[in-house]
Amino acid sequence: MDSTQSDLQQLATQILAGLLANPHVYPSVSDERSNGQQEQDLILMAIEMAEQLIQKVENRSH
Numbered sequence: 001m002d003s004t005q006s007d008l009q010q011l012a013t014q015i016l017a018g019l020l021a022n023p024h025v026y027p028s029v030s031d032e033r034s035n036g037q038q039e040q041d042l043i044l045m046a047i048e049m050a051e052q053l054i055q056k057v058e059n060r061s062h
Helices: 005-022 037-061
Strands: none
Touching: 005 037
């Protein structure tokens, strides 16, 4: 795994943890756990946010 992929996974994990810890964004765990639609939506949102942040950092460093 290259460093960008590793950075993306680490950043997405941290964003997801923040989303899950915020009761205004994520009030309760669904019965389906990580396979539930709400959980899947939050995972995708965290990945997209991480990708955008990495792109912004990379664009500023060039």
